[in-house]
Each structure stands twice: as C-alpha cells, then as structure tokens.
Amino acid sequence: xxxxxxxxxxxxxxxxxxxxxxxxxxxxxxxxxxxxxxxxxxxxxxxxxxxxxxxxxxxxxxxxxxxxxxxxxxxxxxxxxxxxxxxxxxxxxxxxxxxxxxxxxxxxxxxxxxxxxxxxxxxxxxxxxxxxxxxxxxxxxxxxxxxxxxxxxxxxxxxxxxxxxxxxxxxxxxxxxxxxxxxxxxxxxxxxxxxxxxxxxxxxxxxxxxxxxxxxxxxxxxxxxxxxxxxxxxxxxxxxxxxxxxxxxxxxxxxxxxxxxxxxxxxxxxxxxxxxxxxxxxxxxxxxxxxxxxxxxxxxxxxxxxxxxxxxxxxxxxxxxxxxxxxxxxxxx
Amino acid sequence: xxxxxxxxxxxxxxxxxxxxxxxxxxxxxxxxxxxxxxxxxxxxxxxxxxxxxxxxxxxxxxxxxxxxxxxxxxxxxxxxxxxxxxxxxxxxxxxxxxxxxxxxxxxxxxxxxxxxxxxxxxxxxxxxxxxxxxxxxxxxxxxxxxxxxxxxxxxxxxxxxxxxxxxxxxxxxxxxxxxxxxxxxxxxxxxxxxxxxxxxxxxxxxxxxxxxxxxxxxxxxxxxxxxxxxxxxxxxxxxxxxxxxxxxxxxxxxxxxxxxxxxxxxxxx
Ligand SMILES: Nc1ncnc2c1ncn2[C@@H]1O[C@H](COP(=O)(O)OP(=O)(O)OP(=O)(O)O)[C@@H](O)[C@H]1O
Ligand SMILES: [Mg+2]
Numbered sequence: 001x002x003x004x005x006x007x008x009x010x011x012x013x014x015x016x017x018x019x020x021x022x023x024x025x026x027x028x029x030x031x032x033x034x035x036x037x038x039x040x041x042x043x044x045x046x047x048x049x050x051x052x053x054x055x056x057x058x059x060x061x062x063x064x065x066x067x068x069x070x071x072x073x074x075x076x077x078x079x080x081x082x083x084x085x086x087x088x089x090x091x092x093x094x095x096x097x098x099x100x101x102x103x104x105x106x107x108x109x110x111x112x113x114x115x116x117x118x119x120x121x122x123x124x125x126x127x128x129x130x131x132x133x134x135x136x137x138x139x140x141x142x143x144x145x146x147x148x149x150x151x152x153x154x155x156x157x158x159x160x161x162x163x164x165x166x167x168x169x170x171x172x173x174x175x176x177x178x179x180x181x182x183x184x185x186x187x188x189x190x191x192x193x194x195x196x197x198x199x200x201x202x203x204x205x206x207x208x209x210x211x212x213x214x215x216x217x218x219x220x221x222x223x224x225x226x227x228x229x230x231x232x233x234x235x236x237x238x239x240x241x242x243x244x245x246x247x248x249x250x251x252x253x254x255x256x257x258x259x260x261x262x263x264x265x266x267x268x269x270x271x272x273x274x275x276x277x278x279x280x281x282x283x284x285x286x287x288x289x290x291x292x293x294x295x296x297x298x299x300x301x302x303x304x305x306x307x308x309x310x311x312x313x314x315x316x317x318x319x320x321x322x323x324x325x326x327x328x329x330x331x332x333x
Numbered sequence: 334x335x336x337x338x339x340x341x342x343x344x345x346x347x348x349x350x351x352x353x354x355x356x357x358x359x360x361x362x363x364x365x366x367x368x369x370x371x372x373x374x375x376x377x378x379x380x381x382x383x384x385x386x387x388x389x390x391x392x393x394x395x396x397x398x399x400x401x402x403x404x405x406x407x408x409x410x411x412x413x414x415x416x417x418x419x420x421x422x423x424x425x426x427x428x429x430x431x432x433x434x435x436x437x438x439x440x441x442x443x444x445x446x447x448x449x450x451x452x453x454x455x456x457x458x459x460x461x462x463x464x465x466x467x468x469x470x471x472x473x474x475x476x477x478x479x480x481x482x483x484x485x486x487x488x489x490x491x492x493x494x495x496x497x498x499x500x501x502x503x504x505x506x507x508x509x510x511x512x513x514x515x516x517x518x519x520x521x522x523x524x525x526x527x528x529x530x531x532x533x534x535x536x537x538x539x540x541x542x543x544x545x546x547x548x549x550x551x552x553x554x555x556x557x558x559x560x561x562x563x564x565x566x567x568x569x570x571x572x573x574x575x576x577x578x579x580x581x582x583x584x585x586x587x588x589x590x591x592x593x594x595x596x597x598x599x600x601x602x
Contacts (some may be wrong), residue, residue, distance in 0.1 A: 190449075192447055195445070195447060196443075196445060197451075198402060198435070198452070199402060199441075199464035199512075200439075201429070201436065201437075201438040201439035201463060202435065202469065203432055203435050206466050211451055215452065292453055
C-alpha cells in the first residue's frame with residue numbers, strides 16, 4: 001500500500017494501447033472491510049474491558065489478592081508436575097506401544113491393539129475414578145507365586161498416594177494417544193533410511209535411535225505439543241481420584257472460602273495460560289532442533305545456498321483439528 | 334551356468350585365490366514369485382562386475398541378497414569365503430542372529446539409486462556416523478577420515494552442508510564416501526546414476542572409476558553401457574531371474590551370443 005500505486009487507480013489507460021505507453025503500474029487489491037472489521041472489534045473489546053473493570057462480580061481486588069497466593073502457586077507447581085511426569089511416562093509407553101504395533105508377532109500386535117481399544121474407548125474421567133478406587137479393589141500389592149503365600153505384601157494405600165494414582169491414570173490414558181502419534185512418525189520415515197543404516201552395519205536399535213526416531217521427531221513433536229497442553233488442562237479432572245492439590249481444585253477450595261467462584265476462576269485461567277505459554281516456547285525450540293537438514297538454519301550453510309528453499313516450520317500449536325491427536329475435543333471440563 | 338568365469342586362467346594364487354563373492358545356485362522367491370533362479374557366479378578380488386538387464390529381472394534383489402538385506406530361499410552366497418547371514422551346517426545353512434549379520438555387513442558397502450543419505454546430518458555427519466556408531470571409532474578420528482573421504486570424492490568444500498542443499502550428484506558422492514568410511518572390502522552399487530540428471534552422471538561415474546582403479550572389488554548394477562565397457566572386467570546380463578550371458582564387456586556388448594541379450598542391448602545402446 002504505497003502512495004505510488006494511487007494515481008494509476010483513477011486514470012485507467014485506454015484499451016488497445018498506444019506503443020509509447022509507459023509500463024503499467026500495479027494496483028494492489030485493497031481490503032477496506034478488513035479495516036472496518038478490525039475497528040469494530042477493537043471498539044467492542046474496549047467496551048467489554050471498560051465494562052468488566054467496573055463490574056463488581058469479577059471482584060478484581062480478589063483476583064489481585066489471590067493470583068500470587070501461596071496455595072495457588074503451589075497448586076500450579078503440582079499441576080505442572082502432574083503434566084510433566086504423566087507426559088514423560090506416556091511418551092515412553094507410547095513409543096513401546098507404537099513399536100509393538102509394528103511388530104511381526106501377532107500376539108504382541110494384538111496386545112497393543114487391545115490396550116489402545118480400552119484406553120481410548122473410555123472417558124479419561126471414568127478411568128480416573130476407577131484408579132481412585134484401586135485401593136478398594138486391590139487392597140494389597142503382592143509379589144510371589146500365584147495362589148501361595150506372597151513373599152512381599154504392601155497395602156495399596158501405602159504404596160500409592162493420590163498424586164501417583166493420578167499420574168498413573170493420566171499417563172496410561174495418554175499413552176494410547178501417544179502410541180498413535182509415534183506410529184505415524186515412524187511410518188513417515190522413508191524405508192530407504194532403514195535400509196541404508198542396516199547396510200552400514202548398524203543394529204536395529206542403533207538404526208532406530210540414530211536414524212529413524214530423530215527423523216520421526218519432526219512429525220511427532222507438533223501433535224505431542226498439543227498433547228502436553230491438553231494434558232495440562234486434563235489435570236483439572238484428577239479431583240476424580242481424588243487428588244485436590246492441583247490448580248483447579250485449589251482455586252475452587254478458596255472460592256468456597258470467600259463465597260465467590262468468579263475471581264478464582266480468573267486466577268486459575270491466568271495460571272493455565274502462563275504455563276501453556278512457557279510450554280509453547282519449549283516446543284518452538286524443540287521443533288527448531290529437529291528441523292535440522294530439512295529447514296537448515298542459514299547460519300550453518302553460511303549463505304552459500306539460497307535460503308528460499310527452506311520451508312518454515314509450522315509452529316501453530318493450538319490447532320484443535322490436528323490429524324495426529326484424535327482426542328477428547330472439549331473433554332468433560 | 335557352470336562356465337561363467339571367462340578368466341579362470343588369470344586366477345590369482347595364495348590367499349587371493351578365494352573369490353570375493355561366490356554365489357552357488359542362489360534362488361530367491363517372494364511368495365510364489367521366483368525372482369532369482371539358480372544363480373551362480375564368482376567375483377574375484379579387485380574385479381569390477383557390471384550387472385545389466387531389463388527392469389524386474391532381479392538385479393537389485395541379487396545385490397540385496399549379497400549383504401543379506403534380503404534372505405535367500407536356497408543356495409549359498411559367500412563374501413570373502415564366509416556365508417553372509419548364515420552359518421554353514423553341511424547340507425543345510427542356518428540363519429544368523431541379526432546382530433551377527435550386522436557385523437558382516439560392515440565389510441560390504443552399498444550405494445543406492447536414491448542415495449538414502451541421512452537428511453538430519455550434514456555430509457560430514459553422514460560419513461562419520463557408521464564408523465563412530467558401529468566400529469566405535471573416536472570422534473576426532475572419524476572426522477579426520479570423513480574429511481579425507483569427502484576430499485577424495487571432490488566435496489571437501491561441502492562437508493557442512495545438509496543433503497537437502499546438495500545436488501543429486503553431490504549427494505551420491507557423499508553416499509559413496511559414507512560407504513567407504515567403513516573400509517569395505519566389497520562395494521555394491523544399485524543403479525547409482527539412474528536418479529540423476531544427465532549432466533550429473535559423469536561426476537559420479539568418475540568417482541567410481543577412480544575407486545575401481547584403486548583396486549576396490551565392485552558389483553555395479555547399471556544402465557551405463559559406456560561405463561561397463563570402459564571399467565568393468567566382467568559383464569553379466571540377467572533376465573527373468575537367470576544369468577543369460579557372462580563375459581568380457583567389450584565382447585558381450587559388441588557381439589552378444591544370446592537372442593535375449595541382443596534384444597536388450599538393441600534397446601539400450
Ligand atoms: N519385497 C518384495 N516383495 C515382493 N516382490 C518383490 C520384492 N522386491 C522385489 N520384488 C519383485 O522381484 C522382481 C525383481 O525385482 P528387482 O527389484 O530385483 O528387479 P531389478 O532387476 O532390480 O529391476 P529394476 O531395473 O527395475 O530395478 C520384481 O518382479 C519385483 O516385483
Ligand atoms: Mg533395481
């Protein structure tokens with residue numbers, strides 16, 4: 001939108017064209033409605049903000065008071081711990097399940113299939129309630145020969161507190177989704193890569209670790225980022241276990257104390273947003289790391305190669321319609 | 334195929350008498366599709382053998398059987414006097430554990446039609462990878478050797494490039510350097526120039542010519558009859574899973590004895 005394009009807009013040269021005609025100036029297509037739309041939105045937003053600031057129901061002083069409350073920040077740490085530990089276990093188990101699904105052995109294959117069927121086929125909330133009842137169903141964890149006196153017998157409640165039961169519930173559910181994501185990643189790597197590594201004398205595990213998985217990562221990371229963020233929010237369901245020290249349960253407890261749920265909902269939302277943002281930054285750097293060779297950084301090739309050939313890596317994190325995660329669209333939260 | 338070796342009179346003596354590659358009645362089927370039928374041939378040390386034939390005649394399959402990327406259905410295939418991927422048990426041969434087969438492959442380099450470079454590593458990284466991961470060579474040593482090999486294929490300047498930023502011919506030369514890094518005693522080439530633009534074919538063939546001149550034993554599946562005529566010691570023509578004709582490339586190309594060879598050569602020459 002430069003000024004130089006304007007004069008040409010009004011003075012259209014006659015068709016047919018005379019030979020001495022100067023080169024045609026290009027008039028860019030303008031989108032006046034975009035501007036109008038943006039202005040309308042800004043006005044509406046301003047109205048909303050001014051209105052919200054005055055509404056007592058939001059109770060902004062309470063938001064300010066509790067946003068850095070000790071209980072809330074500790075709860076945020078628990079939420080982050082639940083997310084990270086559950087995801088780490090889910091990713092490891094997901095890789096195992098993905099490899100099992102690729103196995104030649106039909107028994108191994110069906111085991112993985114049944115696992116996916118059960119854990120994807122039932123709501124995570126129901127699973128969490130079930131895990132919460134584990135100590136009632138199985139009162140002790142026994143090691144030994146079946147139908148004989150066990151060598152070791154630990155009461156379930158002693159072995160597993162609510163936090164770890166929540167971790168088990170979240171990670172076993174998530175592993176089923178991670179398995180599909182990892183499998184899609186493994187399948188995306190050209191078979192020739194496997195062959196070349198094998199021909200060099202690399203063992204199957206070396207081939208996987210050094211050649212196949214690093215390339216599969218590019219396909220695995222974006223949907224996994226989605227899963228991490230999704231997991232962060234799913235942790236709000238672990239009160240089903242019941243584990244009540246995470247962010248959502250904690251803010252609900254406080255809101256009961258002060259007889260107003262609204263400011264604490266805002267506090268919890270702000271914390272969830274903050275943690276999500278941190279995780280998104282982490283994902284950005286991971287994606288950059290594994291884009292090497294495909295979108296090689298210009299500094300590594302010292303400008304000797306036109307960088308136009310380098311496709312930008314898609315860092316659009318929160319696309320709900322990601323093909324890799326066929327998951328709980330809105331969940332029960 | 335009992336008299337396929339045209340050069341029995343030049344057979345070397347001593348330890349060198351063991352052929353580098355010996356195929357004895359090798360057959361291979363995919364289900365009911367018999368792709369290799371009773372193939373027998375011999376490649377001496379330092380020999381360059383070119384394998385030609387129409388599409389689907391089993392050339393790639395034979396090459397892949399040599400380094401046990403593919404199992405043979407019957408027969409024996411040995412490299413440097415040792416069965417590849419199998420243990421000899423008299424009239425039967427027993428399949429090896431994959432780990433042991435992997436050990437044998439270290440000595441057999443392979444170059445693919447579609448290069449198959451590791452795209453997440455630089456040219457240098459590609460060449461260093463196998464010596465470090467498979468042979469446990471130190472990083473410094475692997476790096477020095479990789480630079481040396483890249484220089485040998487004319488790519489000293491391109492060591493830090495990723496494959497995506499190299500031309501096809503350059504990628505294939507990196508792939509050759511990568512195979513050479515394992516110090517193989519045998520190199521297998523499966524149509525190394527077929528995926529290249531015509532103007533890039535020459536640079537790859539030059540590298541292969543130098544390699545042949547340095548005494549490397551090579552089996553080359555190719556459609557480059559000029560290369561076969563100039564470099565190969567033996568030309569083998571395969572069709573329908575059998576060896577149809579074997580001989581000195583200049584003689585076979587100029588004066589093919591079999592009808593099928595004639596028909597094929599009239600199409601490609
Ligand atoms: N993994 C496989 N499973 C089943 N059939 C196969 C497999 N690999 C190859 N074949 C078949 O074996 C035959 C020989 O294939 P091969 O690739 O060895 O031929 P080729 O001589 O290398 O041909 P080209 O010149 O096209 O590369 C073909 O009919 C092919 O369809
Ligand atoms: Mg082939």
